[in-house]
Amino acid sequence: MRLTGVxxxxxxxxxxxxxxxxxxxxxxxxxxxxxxxxxxxSTLLRLLAGIDAPSAGRITGRPRTAYVPERFPAALPMTAGxxxxxxxxxxxxxxxxxxxxxxxxLERFGAGAYAGAPLSELSKGTSQKVAVAQGLMGxxxxxxxxxxWTGLDRASRALLDEAVRERVAAGVRxxxxxxxxxxxxxxxxAVLRLGGRDHPARPALGDTxxxxxxxxxxxxxxxxxxxxxxxxxxxxxxPLGDGVIRLxxxxxxxxxxxxxxxxxxxxxHIRSVTxxxxx
Numbered sequence: 001m002r003l004t005g006v007x008x009x010x011x012x013x014x015x016x017x018x019x020x021x022x023x024x025x026x027x028x029x030x031x032x033x034x035x036x037x038x039x040x041x042s043t044l045l046r047l048l049a050g051i052d053a054p055s056a057g058r059i060t061g062r063p064r065t066a067y068v069p070e071r072f073p074a075a076l077p078m079t080a081g082x083x084x085x086x087x088x089x090x091x092x093x094x095x096x097x098x099x100x101x102x103x104x105x106l107e108r109f110g111a112g113a114y115a116g117a118p119l120s121e122l123s124k125g126t127s128q129k130v131a132v133a134q135g136l137m138g139x140x141x142x143x144x145x146x147x148x149w150t151g152l153d154r155a156s157r158a159l160l161d162e163a164v165r166e167r168v169a170a171g172v173r174x175x176x177x178x179x180x181x182x183x184x185x186x187x188x189x190a191v192l193r194l195g196g197r198d199h200p201a202r203p204a205l206g207d208t209x210x211x212x213x214x215x216x217x218x219x220x221x222x223x224x225x226x227x228x229x230x231x232x233x234x235x236x237x238x239p240l241g242d243g244v245i246r247l248x249x250x251x252x253x254x255x256x257x258x259x260x261x262x263x264x265x266x267x268x269h270i271r272s273v274t275x276x277x278x279x
Contacts, residue, residue, distance in 0.1 A: 001025040001142065001173060005057035008043050017043045021057070023192065027141070027171040028255070030164070030187055032178075035194035041177045042070055042146055044194065048175055049144040063141025063173070066091065068148040070177075072131035074119050080106065080130045081115035084137065091138025097266050098137070100224070104266075105133035109156050125151050132156070136163050139263045143167055145176040149183065166270045169255055170262040216276035217254040219247040224266040233257055248276055 007019040017040040025031060025048075033041050046052040047059065049067035076083060081102050088098025106112045109129040114122060119130065128151040135143060143164070149157050161184060164174050168187075176183070222244050223229070229237060234257065235249030249257050254273065261268040 001059070001061040001063065003047075003057065003059050006047065006054045006059060007056035008040070008047060008052065009055050016055075018047075018194070019056070025142075025173050025175070027173060028168055029173050030168045030184070030189035031173070031175045031192060032184070032189050033175060033192045033194065034177075039194040041194060044192075045144050045146045045175060045177060048142065064091070064139075065142040065144065066135040066138065066140040067144045068131050068135040068146060070146040070150075072127050074122060074124075074127040074130075076119050079116050079118055080111070080122065080126075083119060083130065084134055087134040088137045091140065093138055093265070100266060101137045102133070104224075104269075105136060106130070108159060108269075109133060110153075125153065128152055129156060132160055136167075139265075139267065140172065142173045142175070145174070145178075147177055147179065149178055149180065162270075165273070166258065166262060169273065170259040171255070215251050215278070217249055217251050218272075218274050218276045219249065219254065219257060219261075220244055220271040220273075221247065221261055222269040222271055224268065227264070227266070227268070230260050230264060233260060244271060 002025070003021055003023040006021040007016055009016045021044070033044060035041050043052070045067075047054055048062075049065050050062060051067060078086070084102035084105065085095070085098045088101050089095065093101060103112065103115060106115050106129070109132070111126050111129045114126055119127065122130065132148050132152070135145065135148070145164075149160060152160065164176070164184065165187065168174050220240065229245060233247065233249075234253045235247055238246050240246050247257060258270065258273070261270065
């Protein structure tokens with residue numbers, strides 16, 4: 001995915017919010033966007049997600065995209081479960097897969113009891129859980145998160161952190177804005193700093209190196225109901241109880257294994273990815 005000379009302004013002759021932005025966003029990249037209020041962070045995320053179009057330049061190679069906006073339209077005339085099922089269908093899931101995914105994600109976020117509740121009656125925190133859940137359904141190639149952690153409880157924030165790590169490991173591009181400077185600290189990511197209207201053409205991209213995989217990795221994964229381990233996976237597999245399976249694979253193969261599990265339909269739930277102790 002590439003942005004070439006991208007700019008955005010509102011109205012003919014209006015000030016440029018973004019200008020002359022060049023950016024490559026390869027698979028498996030975690031990109032944090034930073035800047036002061038009014039610097040164009042949300043504008044950029046809307047452009048990346050395809051919600052808005054650039055006033056100048058072009059965006060090419062955009063994959064199937066999931067977008068969690070800064071403000072979720074909670075007054076939509078449908079229930080939480082129906083909304084997530086609808087979004088799952090848009091992401092290419094079958095009706096049955098979308099329905100199961102809606103229930104699964106609501107339960108993971110501790111909101112399973114609200115599947116039949118109208119969106120307009122949900123609290124702000126529960127509405128945010130629905131907003132995040134719709135971004136995690138299906139298998140998008142780009143996940144855009146605009147302050148998605150805001151309003152979530154601690155457990156839900158940790159769950160979203162882990163979901164982001166899983167997606168990146170599976171080759172998904174993830175772009176996010178968050179007010180917490182420690183969000184996903186320690187993860188290998190690039191930082192795009194926007195200068196705002198005074199310096200809209202001078203974004204600075206600082207990249208941290210992706211560390212090499214250790215010799216062996218352990219992947220603890222929970223299959224969806226009725227699923228079996230995909231054939232042909234490398235390494236060894238052993239049951240841990242409660243349906244969880246531990247896969248031990250060579251470090252360089254871990255990303256491919258994660259990608260296989262997360263793109264299965266329905267996808268597996270990755271409990272943890274850790275370095276295997278030396279033999």
